[in-house]
Amino acid sequence: MPLSKSLLQGVAEATCVGILTTDDQLQITSWNHWLETNSKMSAANVIGQSLLEVFPELRARRLDRYYHQALGGQMVVLSQVLHGYLLPFRTDIPGAGEANMQQTSRIAPVVEKGRVVGTVTVIEDVSERVIHETALRARAREQATLAELSQRALVGGDFATLAKESVQALAILLDVPHHQIHLLDCEGRSTVTGENQAPPFIRTLCDFTSKAIEPVVIDDVAAESRMAFPSNAPFVSAVSVPVFRGKKPYGILVLHKSVRQGFSDETVRVLQSVANMLGFAVEREHLEQQLRHRAESLAEEAQRKDEFLAMLAHELRNPLAPIRNAVQIIRMKGFASPSVQQANEIIDRQVQQMVRLVDDLLDVSRISRGKVQLRIEKTDLNSIVARAVESVRPLIDARKHELTLAMAMPTVWLNGDSARLVQILSNLLNNAAKYTDSGGRLWLTAERSGDDAVLRVRDSGIGIRSDLLPKIFDLFVQSDRDLDRSEGGLGIGLTLARRLVEMHGGSLSATSAGLGLGSEFVVRLPALVESERISETASGGETRKIPPAARRRVLVVDDNVDAAASLAMLLQLQMHEVHLAHDGQSALAEAEKFRPEVIFLDIGLPGMDGYEVARTLRRKIGHEDLVLVAMTGYGQEDDRRASQAAGFDGHLVKPADLAAVSGYLKHVNFE
Amino acid sequence: MELSENQKDALTELINIAFSRTAASLSDLTGNRVELDVPEVSIHPIKELCEALARFVQGDVATVHQIFTGQLAGDALLLLNHDGAATLVGMLTGIHPSGSRLGASSKEVLTEVGNILLNACLGIFGDILKIHFSFTVPRLHLEALGHLLDSLTIGKEGLHYALLVGAKFKLQVNEVTGCLVIVLGVASLDHLIKAIEGWAESAVSPTDGRH
Numbered sequence: 095m096p097l098s099k100s101l102l103q104g105v106a107e108a109t110c111v112g113i114l115t116t117d118d119q120l121q122i123t124s125w126n127h128w129l130e131t132n133s134k135m136s137a138a139n140v141i142g143q144s145l146l147e148v149f150p151e152l153r154a155r156r157l158d159r160y161y162h163q164a165l166g167g168q169m170v171v172l173s174q175v176l177h178g179y180l181l182p183f184r185t186d187i188p189g190a191g192e193a194n195m196q197q198t199s200r201i202a203p204v205v206e207k208g209r210v211v212g213t214v215t216v217i218e219d220v221s222e223r224v225i226h227e228t229a230l231r232a233r234a235r236e237q238a239t240l241a242e243l244s245q246r247a248l249v250g251g252d253f254a255t256l257a258k259e260s261v262q263a264l265a266i267l268l269d270v271p272h273h274q275i276h277l278l279d280c281e282g283r284s285t286v287t288g289e290n291q292a293p294p295f296i297r298t299l300c301d302f303t304s305k306a307i308e309p310v311v312i313d314d315v316a317a318e319s320r321m322a323f324p325s326n327a328p329f330v331s332a333v334s335v336p337v338f339r340g341k342k343p344y345g346i347l348v349l350h351k352s353v354r355q356g357f358s359d360e361t362v363r364v365l366q367s368v369a370n371m372l373g374f375a376v377e378r379e380h381l382e383q384q385l386r387h388r389a390e391s392l393a394e395e396a397q398r399k400d401e402f403l404a405m406l407a408h409e410l411r412n413p414l415a416p417i418r419n420a421v422q423i424i425r426m427k428g429f430a431s432p433s434v435q436q437a438n439e440i441i442d443r444q445v446q447q448m449v450r451l452v453d454d455l456l457d458v459s460r461i462s463r464g465k466v467q468l469r470i471e472k473t474d475l476n477s478i479v480a481r482a483v484e485s486v487r488p489l490i491d492a493r494k495h496e497l498t499l500a501m502a503m504p505t506v507w508l509n510g511d512s513a514r515l516v517q518i519l520s521n522l523l524n525n526a527a528k529y530t531d532s533g534g535r536l537w538l539t540a541e542r543s544g545d546d547a548v549l550r551v552r553d554s555g556i557g558i559r560s561d562l563l564p565k566i567f568d569l570f571v572q573s574d575r576d577l578d579r580s581e582g583g584l585g586i587g588l589t590l591a592r593r594l595v596e597m598h599g600g601s602l603s604a605t606s607a608g609l610g611l612g613s614e615f616v617v618r619l620p621a622l623v624e625s626e627r628i629s630e631t632a633s634g635g636e637t638r639k640i641p642p643a644a645r646r647r648v649l650v651v652d653d654n655v656d657a658a659a660s661l662a663m664l665l666q667l668q669m670h671e672v673h674l675a676h677d678g679q680s681a682l683a684e685a686e687k688f689r690p691e692v693i694f695l696d697i698g699l700p701g702m703d704g705y706e707v708a709r710t711l712r713r714k715i716g717h718e719d720l721v722l723v724a725m726t727g728y729g730q731e732d733d734r735r736a737s738q739a740a741g742f743d744g745h746l747v748k749p750a751d752l753a754a755v756s757g758y759l760k761h762v763n764f765e
Numbered sequence: 766m767e768l769s770e771n772q773k774d775a776l777t778e779l780i781n782i783a784f785s786r787t788a789a790s791l792s793d794l795t796g797n798r799v800e801l802d803v804p805e806v807s808i809h810p811i812k813e814l815c816e817a818l819a820r821f822v823q824g825d826v827a828t829v830h831q832i833f834t835g836q837l838a839g840d841a842l843l844l845l846n847h848d849g850a851a852t853l854v855g856m857l858t859g860i861h862p863s864g865s866r867l868g869a870s871s872k873e874v875l876t877e878v879g880n881i882l883l884n885a886c887l888g889i890f891g892d893i894l895k896i897h898f899s900f901t902v903p904r905l906h907l908e909a910l911g912h913l914l915d916s917l918t919i920g921k922e923g924l925h926y927a928l929l930v931g932a933k934f935k936l937q938v939n940e941v942t943g944c945l946v947i948v949l950g951v952a953s954l955d956h957l958i959k960a961i962e963g964w965a966e967s968a969v970s971p972t973d974g975r976h
Contacts, residue, residue, distance in 0.1 A: 168888065169831070169900045171880040173873035175858050176794050198873050205899055220869070227870055231860070 112181075112217035118210060120145045120161055132183045132195065132219070151182055160201055164213045170201040174220050187221045196224040229360075236364050239263045243368060247375035250382065256375050257285045260368055268361060270349065277337070277372065279345035280304055295327035296348060303334040303346045309362050310334045314354045333357045337369045339377045347372065396462070403459035410452045411727040412654055415749035418445050419660030422752045426667045449749060454586045461593045467731045468511035468597055472622065475540045475547050476505040478512060482519035483538070489527045495534050502540040506547040507622040514594050515619075518602075521587045522551040522615045529613075530555030546600075547621040552614040558606035566604050567592045595619070646670045646759050649690035651681040651707070652725065653699050657748075661694065664752055670759065678702025682710060685717065692759060695742075697726040705740040712741035723758050725750060768808050772958055775965035777806045779893070780930050780945075783885040790881050795857045795936075801882075802933040811925045811948060815914050821931055821944040822846050827867065828906045828913055829879020833887055833898040837953045839925075840917060841887055843879040843932070845943035847907065850875055853943075856936040867907065876905045882932070886945060890957060893964040917948055926954045 106113040106126040115124040122145050125137040133140075140148055145161070152158050157180060160170040172180055174196050185195040197217050204212040243260050257277050265272035277285045282297045295315075302321045303310045312318050312332045332350035336343060347369040349361070421442045429435035460466045479501060490497055519538075526536050530553045537552040558566060567588050588604075595602040600619035606612065648670050652658035655676060662672040673688045675681040678699050685693065693711075697704035704724060711717045721744070724737040729747035737745045744758050768776065784801040791799040809817045827850035829843045845853060847867075854871045855861040857878070867875070880903045891898050906913065930945040949957065 163884075167891075167897050167899075168884045169880060169902060171873075171877040171903060173870070173877040175860065175870050175874050176877060200902060202902065208897065223869055227868055 111219075113214065114145075114217075115204065115212055115214045116145055116161070117212045118165055120165075120213070122148065123212065129217075133181065149181055152180075161213055164201040164203045165210055167203050167205070167210055169203070170199075172197075172199040172201070174198045174224060180215070180217055185219070185221045187225065193221075195219050196221045232360070236267055236360075239267050240364070240367050240371065244371050247371050247378070250375075250378060253372075253376050253379045254285060257372060260372060264349070264365070264368055267364065268349065270351065274350055276348045276350075277345065278348070280343055285345065293328070295323050295329065296350075298323055299332060299334045299348055300346045303336050303348075304343050307336055307343070309336075309366060311357050311362065313356050328352065330354050331357070333362055333365060335362065335366045335369045337376075338373045339380065340373075344373055344376055400459045400462045403455055404463075407452045407456035407459065408727040410448070410455075411748045412657065414445055414448055414452070416654070416656040416660040417441065418449075418749040419657070419664050419752075421445060423660065423663050423667065426664070445749070451586075454590055458586050458590050458593070461590070461597070465732070466597070468514060469731075470509050470511060472507060473510055473512040473515065474505040474507050475549065476501045478515045478519055479538065479540050479549070481512075481516045482523055485516065485520045486523040486527060489524060490536065493527055493530070493532045493534070495527055495530060495532075495536050498535070498537045500537075500539040500541070502542060502547075506540065506542045508547045508619050509622060510598050510619065515598070518591045518594050518617065519549055519551070521591045522549075522617070525587060526551050526553035526555065526613075526615075529553065542621055543618075545621055546618040548619075549617040550614060551616075552612065554612045557609045557611045558604065558613050559609055560606075563604060563606060567602070646692055647688060647690045648672045648759070649675060649681065649684055649688060649693040649695075651675045651678075651684075651693060651699070651704070652696040653677060654696070657696075661750075661755070664755070665759075668756065668759075678704075678707045681707050685711060685720075686714075690720070692721040692723065694723050694725050694746075694755070694758075697724055697728075697737075705736065708737075708740040708742055721758065723755075768806070768958070771965065772962060773806055775961045776928075776958075777803055779889050779961060779964070780806060780886060783889040784882070784932065786888075787882045787885045790885075791857065791878065797857070797936055799857070800935040802935065803930060805931050807929050808954070809927050809929060811914075811917065811927050814917075814927045814929070814946070815910065817927075817929055818844065818910065818914075818944065818946075821942060822849075822910060824910065825907065826910050826913060827875055828908070829876055829883065829903050830906060831880070831883050831887075831903045832901045835898045836896045837890070837894070837898065837949065837957065839947060839949040839953060841883045842913075842917075842946045842948075843882055843943060844910075844913075844946060845875075845941065849941040849943060852939065853878070853934055853941045856934070856939050856941065872905050872907075876903055879903055879905070882945065886930075886947070890960075894957065894960045925950055928954070 103124075106124065109126070110128065112129040112132065113124070113126045114122060114129055117123055122140050122143055125135075125140050130136055135148075146152055146158055152161075157172075157177070160172065164170050177199075179194050179197040180199040181197070183195040183197075185193070196219070198220050199218070200216045202214050202216075203210045204214055243256070243263060246256055246259065261275045261277060262272055264275050268275075276296055278296065278300050279285055280300070282300050298321050299310065299312075310320075310333070312334075315323055315327055315330055315332070329350035330352055331354055332348060334346050334348045337345050337347055347365055349357075349365060421438055424434075424438050425442075429438065457466065479499070483497070483499065523536070523538065530536065535554040537550070539548075539550040539552075541548050541550075588602075592602045595617055598619050600617060602615065602617050604613060604615050606614070648662075648665050650658050650662050650665070650672055651674075652661070653676050658674050658676065662674055665672045673684055673690065675684045678701055681693070681695065681699075684690075695704045695707060699707070702710075704726070708722050708724070711720060711722065722742045723744035723746055724740075724742040725746050725748055726733065726737075727748050729745070734745045746754055746758075780803050784803055788799050788801040791801075807817065822844045823846065825847040827845045827847055831841045833839060833841060851861070851867060851871065854867070854874050858874055860870070883903065884900075887898050887900070925948055928947040928949065930947075932943050932945050934941045934943070
């Protein structure tokens with residue numbers, strides 16, 4: 095049922111949209127109240143007029159074709175996005191500025207009895223929606239930009255590059271040329287260019303903002319009373335936000351324009367967000383630099399410490415050699431009285447202790463510098479246990495401890511440096527004995543656990559404080575106690591033990607229930623599978639045999655007069671003929687004259703070192719059967735290879751054991 | 766009912782003309798060169814429409830729907846995947862809807878584009894049939910495909926067929942695929958196809974102007 099004309103008219107007047115009708119000549123036939131209000135044209139003035147003459151813009155914008163389409167019977171939809179508006183009306187909506195009302199429209203044919211007799215146009219004001227959508231899109235772009243810049247700031251990297259990218263991103267976001275945005279530090283230097291190029295007016299703004307510690311907005315520089323700008327300041331409006339590095343002011347971020355313009359809260363907020371992000375980034379870069387410097391300093395310090403330890407240990411070895419020799423001499427000469435014997439034994443023990451301490455110190459230093467090489471061979475856990483127990487047995491017995499031993503049955507095979515493994519276990523047993531009161535109990539267990547060879551050393555001793563437990567393997571850490579420290583120590587043993595275990599691909603851990611409740615140390619090492627058997631390691635090296643003789647001609651060369659004299663004395667007591675030399679040239683001269691059979695040659699000679707002396711001797715004819723033994727504080731694989739390369743037949747580490755020295759006088763072999 | 770090869774060719778040619786007009790309108794509106802290809806044309810009983818549409822659209826679809834009345838009556842629809850609809854709006858306006866929702870402005874653009882395309886197609890049919898259609902105001906729906914198809918069948922008596930035309934919108938390197946669907950009763954469809962055949966025959970066999 096068709097609606098009555100009066101009803102349709104009532105609807106048209108009451109509605110919140112514009113409704114206009116035309117005849118088939120596009121003469122306006124109705125103009126509702128909404129249109130009157132928004133066009134400021136009364137219905138009386140427009141009805142009967144040609145729509146295209148009342149609004150000539152329709153032709154200019156080619157929108158008249160849509161009316162002709164409608165007159166052709168087609169429905170027309172005109173979206174705001176593609177057309178903006180149909181009829182040019184002003185709008186009072188805040189934020190619209192000078193723009194016309196934004197509209198969405200429909201133009202429909204009016205059909206009567208199958209014939210198009212006119213058009214009806216419905217117009218809706220969508221200005222608010224457009225402003226809202228535009229703001230939403232701007233906000234989304236802003237958030238995307240800030241998110242991207244924040245991500246870059248978090249990742250780290252060069253701050254100047256980030257600053258440059260931030261200025262460029264801001265310029266795009268705020269739709270301004272990038273030269274109107276500045277990032278300056280407190281000195282007025284541009285962070286983007288690195289140069290002090292900021293114009294004077296920016297410096298003025300920088301100084302003020304840094305003091306204000308909040309955004310400064312200047313809508314019109316001519317009306318600005320807070321700061322004095324030069325008269326030729328090439329900007330009219332500006333907003334400046336402070337940039338903080340942590341809590342300290344870093345500089346400012348400035349946007350300036352050459353037109354008078356109020357800056358919205360959103361613009362200030364975007365600038366401040368970017369400023370905050372830049373402040374975070376510059377603080378981060380500063381902290382990273384500090385950390386790097388600190389790490390470099392620490393690395394240098396560690397290296398200096400390692401080198402010092404190496405030098406210290408090496409230097410400490412030198413005096414020990416003659417002392418040890420003197421002990422041997424006194425023993426061989428016989429003791430005048432029991433007290434002399436006792437004193438001699440005390441000296442011997444203390445020298446051995448010092449040798450151990452110096453060896454540990456050198457080992458820790460070498461391991462830190464990556465200079466320790468393991469001599470890996472197949473070995474078994476039980477033999478390691480036996481040798482370690484043997485070495486610590488004197489201390490265990492002296493302190494009257496009860497040692498409970500549980501060997502692995504069957505033994506567990508593993509790849510390792512057996513000397514070092516004995517050293518590790520001896521170290522742990524030594525500590526257990528040392529830190530347990532006399533008459534205590536020690537337990538040593540060797541077993542296989544899964545794929546691991548496991549050694550457990552447990553004691554009923556003083557235990558370890560819970561706060562100390564995490565640091566127990568750190569260098570130079572000892573439990574601070576007032577107990578008798580007669581056994582002494584440098585706090586190196588556990589550090590050394592752990593590092594050696596880790597070099598074997600294993601782990602060393604410690605547990606303790608607390609002070610007075612004992613402790614347990616567990617070594618885990620990769621075990622070999624059951625089917626693997628030990629294989630004899632071939633011993634290489636040249637062997638130069640000397641037929642046993644009661645007396646040898648021996649030349650001792652050492653620039654340390656005491657060391658040379660004491661060794662000479664020992665050898666003379668063994669009935670050998672001994673000559674001395676204290677430098678390389680003297681050694682060569684003496685070798686020519688004396689024609690020794692064996693030369694114990696110190697490496698560290700002044701001027702011509704021991705290697706050079708050895709090489710020279712080997713080049714000379716007539717010394718082919720000469721046995722050369724290097725005497726040095728260095729005993730690593732590299733050192734032994736260097737000795738061999740120079741022509742030495744043997745390599746002894748100071749202070750050399752008399753048995754080792756004597757051995758060379760019977761049989762020479764490179765280990 | 767199946768289309769013969771000749772009928773299919775004729776229909777495709779007509780749709781091409783309509784699509785060319787649509788592309789020209791969109792190019793003029795947007796200032797960018799828009800192309801509209803016709804991949805294929807087919808006819809399906811409305812019960813089989815869902816399966817046939819699956820090659821073009823799935824899940825949630827954006828549909829511009831116009832009902833036409835007169836000597837021929839039925840429904841004309843432009844269907845796009847939801848994502849495709851957002852892409853098409855972005856291609857034509859440079860405004861890319863954020864998130865998964867199409868805003869009011871984007872919906873208006875889709876309605877206008879759909880209106881242009883449906884008007885062009887039905888206008889072509891009206892020209893060859895020499896009849897006028899009356900159209901309702903086009904409406905945009907965002908819903909699951911199933912709901913849309915249900916709404917097409919509710920209240921319809923008798924056998925109905927759907928003329929299905931794939932549509933590929935292209936702008937620079939971007940393209941969006943949708944489809945045009947015209948739902949008619951069997952009698953209306955028969956009338957339309959016969960008229961198209963007649964048009965095709967007159968196009969290939971022009972009358973001889975000599976006396």
